[in-house]
Amino acid sequence: MAENKIPKSELMDRKVRIGQALIHLLFILLCASIVLPLVLTVIVSFSSEMSVMQYGYSFFPKEWSTEAYRFVLSDNSIFLAYWVTIRVTVIGTVCSVFICSLCGFVLSRQKVKYRNVVAMFLYLPTIISAGLIPWYYTIKEVLNLSNTLAVLILPSLVSSYNIFLIRNYYKGIPDSLVEAAEIEGAGPFRIFWKVMFPLALPITATIVLFVSLGYWNDWYLATWFIDFNHQNLYPLQYYLFKLWDKMTSQGGLSGSPAPTETAYLATMFITMGPIILVYPFVQKYFIKGIMVGGVKG
Amino acid sequence: MTAKKRWNVKKWELIKNWPYYVMILPVIVLFFVFAYLPIPGVILAFKSYTIDGGIFGSPWVGLANFKMFFLGTAFLRTTRNVVLINTANIFFGMTCSIACALLINQLFSGKMQKIYQNILFLPTFFSALLVAKFFNLMLSNDKGLINVFLQSIGLDPVMWYNNSIYWIPIVVIAGIWKGLGYNIIVYLASISGIDEEIYEAAKLDGAGRVKQVFHITLPLLRPTIIMLLLLSIGRIFYGDFLFIYAFVGDNYVLQETLDIIETYLFRGVIGGSNLSSTPDYGMSAAIGLYQTLLGFLVIFGSNLIVRKIDKDSALF
Numbered sequence: 001m002a003e004n005k006i007p008k009s010e011l012m013d014r015k016v017r018i019g020q021a022l023i024h025l026l027f028i029l030l031c032a033s034i035v036l037p038l039v040l041t042v043i044v045s046f047s048s049e050m051s052v053m054q055y056g057y058s059f060f061p062k063e064w065s066t067e068a069y070r071f072v073l074s075d076n077s078i079f080l081a082y083w084v085t086i087r088v089t090v091i092g093t094v095c096s097v098f099i100c101s102l103c104g105f106v107l108s109r110q111k112v113k114y115r116n117v118v119a120m121f122l123y124l125p126t127i128i129s130a131g132l133i134p135w136y137y138t139i140k141e142v143l144n145l146s147n148t149l150a151v152l153i154l155p156s157l158v159s160s161y162n163i164f165l166i167r168n169y170y171k172g173i174p175d176s177l178v179e180a181a182e183i184e185g186a187g188p189f190r191i192f193w194k195v196m197f198p199l200a201l202p203i204t205a206t207i208v209l210f211v212s213l214g215y216w217n218d219w220y221l222a223t224w225f226i227d228f229n230h231q232n233l234y235p236l237q238y239y240l241f242k243l244w245d246k247m248t249s250q251g252g253l254s255g256s257p258a259p260t261e262t263a264y265l266a267t268m269f270i271t272m273g274p275i276i277l278v279y280p281f282v283q284k285y286f287i288k289g290i291m292v293g294g295v296k297g
Numbered sequence: 298m299t300a301k302k303r304w305n306v307k308k309w310e311l312i313k314n315w316p317y318y319v320m321i322l323p324v325i326v327l328f329f330v331f332a333y334l335p336i337p338g339v340i341l342a343f344k345s346y347t348i349d350g351g352i353f354g355s356p357w358v359g360l361a362n363f364k365m366f367f368l369g370t371a372f373l374r375t376t377r378n379v380v381l382i383n384t385a386n387i388f389f390g391m392t393c394s395i396a397c398a399l400l401i402n403q404l405f406s407g408k409m410q411k412i413y414q415n416i417l418f419l420p421t422f423f424s425a426l427l428v429a430k431f432f433n434l435m436l437s438n439d440k441g442l443i444n445v446f447l448q449s450i451g452l453d454p455v456m457w458y459n460n461s462i463y464w465i466p467i468v469v470i471a472g473i474w475k476g477l478g479y480n481i482i483v484y485l486a487s488i489s490g491i492d493e494e495i496y497e498a499a500k501l502d503g504a505g506r507v508k509q510v511f512h513i514t515l516p517l518l519r520p521t522i523i524m525l526l527l528l529s530i531g532r533i534f535y536g537d538f539l540f541i542y543a544f545v546g547d548n549y550v551l552q553e554t555l556d557i558i559e560t561y562l563f564r565g566v567i568g569g570s571n572l573s574s575t576p577d578y579g580m581s582a583a584i585g586l587y588q589t590l591l592g593f594l595v596i597f598g599s600n601l602i603v604r605k606i607d608k609d610s611a612l613f
Binding site for chain 1: 423
């Protein structure tokens, strides 16, 4: 009996270890599927066009070259797109977080009688919405916002989800703080700005990150509202999309030379550069943010 | 008398707390403009739109717009595609992310857990366009890694971009790949809320790891799972426009399996305005309304079913 038991548990042990190794392998493969395309993008963007044309995309190009970067940086269109995206992201994030915080603060105050009516007003559109076409029609034909910088910012400025997230955070802050400030004669805005807003820094930081990522990567609004006569309003991602369009439709249509494969990847690398750079510093706040805000409900 | 009194209370509240109402004004205005103002536009679905007439002056055409859509080929194609893509995405996506979250939670601790988590989270930062190009690096007909490899060992290349049947699986895999890290965190957050003592008690009773997962973790995750499931089922007729558009672009071959309601609407509206003719708002609004109504039915239907099975997990 006793003799039998020892090899059996050893066998189990080995089984567990093999299983664990396999699972590690699975996760390593998954991680590789994320890291390797990035690496390949960089490598191809530094390959010569000839070797890409002849041998396809490769981690080990036959010939290196910086031609693609010279081509991309030879005109200022990518900097224009960068400038649009930076403006949209900064203005959008600051305004969005500020007015959503204000609203979240007001909705958290017991003394505001109509707070639930307002909350309902903000929540309803998530259930009942007019749909894509009336929305598009309103912005384009009624508000006449097509081809402006504002159209890249305004439609996604407020989000009921973020407002409720902020409200719930403010609800957790003790009422006595506000009451003390009120006794000292501070008005609502002063209380918000001097007392509550600084205390809500964790949730604010999270929302800043999510909103700015949303604006940075957005090209939805541009596809609907910016036409090709207003290329100076193309945000980065839309610029990249149009570049691909130009490349796959054999170019020639708009006069300027069609970008090459390597030039496209160089542009892509330039657009994703900042994201890769800041990722190590901000990802833990994103993860914390999801943990805090968590799932609705 | 009472009505008058109530009116006074209303007025009083708005005057007394006016700074608060001024503070929410920007949000109210933006919601009004972008969420409520478009609502009357729904009647476009029953009109034949003309520029001079606008929303209210254009002639009524009854259900003609709907009829045209339902009799065309686009109706079945777009609806089928979006439902197929979303169903596969929900089913496989949820299974994969729950499985990965459980594996990470159970098997790895400390540093390894962090490393995997952080790398898997990276695609959350990628735009749809980046994802589409990454897949293109692999699948491109003449330059892609897969075809270069196939040719180097003497096999015929696979013409991915000439055949639409490959693309539903590809888009689903891409969607899951992009969302995996984010969803893992959502489930890990939910798992970390489970009381450690329950596990301790189970261990004392001799439950192994596998048993703990199936008898403690998964049952306690059920409310989260059902809620996320309900939310995604509610959006089963809504496609991710950017994601699909990034993959398809103007490749009409792929439209057979990847054309969804949003991309179809986009071509109808934007295509029209680029040719400087009036976009067919009537027809497009009808399609949009059809999508909204279907979405409604699905939300209420699935919620009703969940209420029957498990009252606490229902959304409303």
